[in-house]
Amino acid sequence: MVELEQVRMHLNESAFEPSRLVAEYVAKYISKLNLYSIEELEREFTRKLSSYVGLPEEYVSTFPSSTEALNAAIRYIRSRGLRLVTVWPSFHGLLDQVRMEGVDIGFIQLTPENFELDLVKLAREGSPDKALYLPNPNNPTSNLLFNDKDTLEFLLRRFGLVIVDEAYYEFSGYTVADFVREVDNLIVVRTFSKAFSIAGARVGYAIASQELTQRLMENTPMFSIATPSLAAALGALEDIDYMKKVVEKTIKLRDDLRKEVLGLGLYAPVSKTNFLFIKTPIPGRYIAKQLAQRGIRVRGYDFEEIRNYVRVSVSRKENNLAFINALSDILKTL
Amino acid sequence: MVELEQVRMHLNESAFEPSRLVAEYVAKYISKLNLYSIEELEREFTRKLSSYVGLPEEYVSTFPSSTEALNAAIRYIRSRGLRLVTVWPSFHGLLDQVRMEGVDIGFIQLTPENFELDLVKLAREGSPDKALYLPNPNNPTSNLLFNDKDTLEFLLRRFGLVIVDEAYYEFSGYTVADFVREVDNLIVVRTFSKAFSIAGARVGYAIASQELTQRLMENTPMFSIATPSLAAALGALEDIDYMKKVVEKTIKLRDDLRKEVLGLGLYAPVSKTNFLFIKTPIPGRYIAKQLAQRGIRVRGYDFEEIRNYVRVSVSRKENNLAFINALSDILKTL
Numbered sequence: 001m002v003e004l005e006q007v008r009m010h011l012n013e014s015a016f017e018p019s020r021l022v023a024e025y026v027a028k029y030i031s032k033l034n035l036y037s038i039e040e041l042e043r044e045f046t047r048k049l050s051s052y053v054g055l056p057e058e059y060v061s062t063f064p065s066s067t068e069a070l071n072a073a074i075r076y077i078r079s080r081g082l083r084l085v086t087v088w089p090s091f092h093g094l095l096d097q098v099r100m101e102g103v104d105i106g107f108i109q110l111t112p113e114n115f116e117l118d119l120v121k122l123a124r125e126g127s128p129d130k131a132l133y134l135p136n137p138n139n140p141t142s143n144l145l146f147n148d149k150d151t152l153e154f155l156l157r158r159f160g161l162v163i164v165d166e167a168y169y170e171f172s173g174y175t176v177a178d179f180v181r182e183v184d185n186l187i188v189v190r191t192f193s194k195a196f197s198i199a200g201a202r203v204g205y206a207i208a209s210q211e212l213t214q215r216l217m218e219n220t221p222m223f224s225i226a227t228p229s230l231a232a233a234l235g236a237l238e239d240i241d242y243m244k245k246v247v248e249k250t251i252k253l254r255d256d257l258r259k260e261v262l263g264l265g266l267y268a269p270v271s272k273t274n275f276l277f278i279k280t281p282i283p284g285r286y287i288a289k290q291l292a293q294r295g296i297r298v299r300g301y302d303f304e305e306i307r308n309y310v311r312v313s314v315s316r317k318e319n320n321l322a323f324i325n326a327l328s329d330i331l332k333t334l
Numbered sequence: 335m336v337e338l339e340q341v342r343m344h345l346n347e348s349a350f351e352p353s354r355l356v357a358e359y360v361a362k363y364i365s366k367l368n369l370y371s372i373e374e375l376e377r378e379f380t381r382k383l384s385s386y387v388g389l390p391e392e393y394v395s396t397f398p399s400s401t402e403a404l405n406a407a408i409r410y411i412r413s414r415g416l417r418l419v420t421v422w423p424s425f426h427g428l429l430d431q432v433r434m435e436g437v438d439i440g441f442i443q444l445t446p447e448n449f450e451l452d453l454v455k456l457a458r459e460g461s462p463d464k465a466l467y468l469p470n471p472n473n474p475t476s477n478l479l480f481n482d483k484d485t486l487e488f489l490l491r492r493f494g495l496v497i498v499d500e501a502y503y504e505f506s507g508y509t510v511a512d513f514v515r516e517v518d519n520l521i522v523v524r525t526f527s528k529a530f531s532i533a534g535a536r537v538g539y540a541i542a543s544q545e546l547t548q549r550l551m552e553n554t555p556m557f558s559i560a561t562p563s564l565a566a567a568l569g570a571l572e573d574i575d576y577m578k579k580v581v582e583k584t585i586k587l588r589d590d591l592r593k594e595v596l597g598l599g600l601y602a603p604v605s606k607t608n609f610l611f612i613k614t615p616i617p618g619r620y621i622a623k624q625l626a627q628r629g630i631r632v633r634g635y636d637f638e639e640i641r642n643y644v645r646v647s648v649s650r651k652e653n654n655l656a657f658i659n660a661l662s663d664i665l666k667t668l
Contacts, residue, residue, distance in 0.1 A: 015368070018365070023365070030360055034348040034534070035345075038534070100409050198368065202398070202558065221399070223533075228535065232364075
């Protein structure tokens with residue numbers, strides 16, 4: 001049996017290859033792979049990342065994926081005896097980490113239907129012994145949850161710790177990174193997996209006060225980032241122009257795709273990411289299954305609040321078209 | 335100021351470059367680094383690793399370093415409510431993991447001076463609600479703690495779970511991997527960092543019953559191994575002959591080095607690893623500091639039981655000679 005080549009629109013991967021500098025930098029250090037780490041590479045990467053983030057090196061820590069940055073944060077939260085809460089619906093991957101780390105988590109619902117911050121609920125639930133996790137833009141809902149200083153300051157006042165996951169920062173253009181200079185209860189988490197097109201390298205980073213940065217680093221193993229991964233990330237950082245082009249092209253493709261989706265009579269919030277969150281007339285899982293049979297992988301959810309949605313990563317033009325055609329066919333059969 | 339090129343004899347890295355197939359395989363998959371994982375690569379790696387281990391694929395799970403395999407085991411131990419104990423002295427890295435995961439650990443002392451298993455103590459301390467960690471060969475003491483079926487069966491009867499860390503298996507030639515077919519309370523942990531000369535790729539694996547393998551996989555994030563790392567490990571597995579040559583050369587260099595050490599009037603146990611554990615007339619930390627000033631990095635310890643030892647990785651001939659000369663000089667000043 002010939003395996004169907006699947007169109008990958010289920011993991012929010014970049015639809016574009018990495019910069020050619022990525023291969024170049026990986027090759028450069030490969031003969032030293034017998035060593036746990038290469039100081040020269042680490043120094044250069046740290047310098048470049050700090051410059052990209054726009055903050056001194058002491059505010060930035062690197063992890064083998066933003067998942068592991070979150071993991072370090074969860075371990076820190078546990079060690080401080082804080083209670084972890086998250087806005088909901090949000091990143092389901094957090095729940096896996098929480099289960100593995102054996103900590104409890106609470107949920108603060110976003111407003112129904114439009115998935116915005118419920119400031120009344122947040123004010124009520126906020127407490128100095130709680131750590132709030134909040135992706136901005138949010139995943140899977142694709143919207144920015146806030147883009148103003150007032151909201152951030154409100155959250156920082158109400159919660160003992162605020163973790164803002166900016167995995168899609170390069171697509172939204174909005175960041176709260178600069179605030180880590182002023183406050184010591186903010187952790188910003190970011191990744192090289194989306195705009196930089198190197199998800200397979202598993203590199204993420206955290207931005208926080210110098211003190212918090214130390215705490216996060218204490219909660220992740222030594223030498224945890226593979227040398228080729230760090231070299232790949234350095235290569236990606238050396239070609240910011242390429243990343244910007246990828247982002248620009250992705251945004252154009254995303255907005256075209258959204259028009260097509262609306263044209264089918266379906267609703268999708270304005271996205272500030274590289275994916276769309278599409279409301280479906282029947283459970284998203286069912287739509288996802290039907291699409292998979294047509295060779296297109298998208299993501300549906302069992303969580304009650306988002307049962308009638310699919311999350312669809314922006315792909316190349318031909319894949320997006322194939323998705324729209326398949327979705328249109330499926331809708332006709334309902 | 336010119337930085338002194340340090341001789342790395344402190345991390346038990348391989349003194350030899352990886353096989354040339356490593357670079358080849360890494361390059362092969364680099365253009366797909368925008369994807370979280372490459373199924374074809376995963377399938378091929380799993381097939382090859384299973385063949386190397388000599389067990390079906392269902393008994394083997396892969397992790398981004400053996401540290402992360404241990405971490406998955408610690409999480410599993412916590413979820414089952416077991417108490418973790420380790421023979422001592424043994425791998426200090428375990429203590430970092432234990433601290434990060436917020437679990438307690440107990441110590442069962444090896445016999446003083448010769449660092450062997452104390453079967454009386456183990457019998458007394460053994461309990462179905464305890465998980466025992468035991469590196470074999472042991473790190474940092476370099477000796478095999480057991481090489482017979484009877485001892486393993488004794489441990490498996492006495493403890494609820496036994497984790498045997500076989501990081502140096504290729505140097506010792508002794509493994510208990512085959513037992514996972516028969517018992518469901520044994521986890522064997524191994525790494526690509528030593529004999530396979532790709533420490534910088536951070537790839538490790540666990541061997542356990544099918545049921546236990548599932549539990550370990552549930553306790554590590556999805557897509558945790560970077561694509562270049564997995565490709566590097568596949569390249570290394572495709573060149574077993576090269577690995578065997580590295581091991582053979584390292585063993586020869588190690589035994590030569592040990593003769594030199596004994597010639598200086600110092601004691602070092604017979605090593606079954608790629609390092610020596612050398613008894614020093616003054617605290618090892620002090621010797622390590624003196625050596626560092628001469629450009630040679632080795633490992634000393636603050637733990638009481640091994641205060642008067644240094645752990646020295648076998649390096650290339652010229653480095654081993656430099657170490658012996660420097661050590662000889664230092665001893666003369668005492």
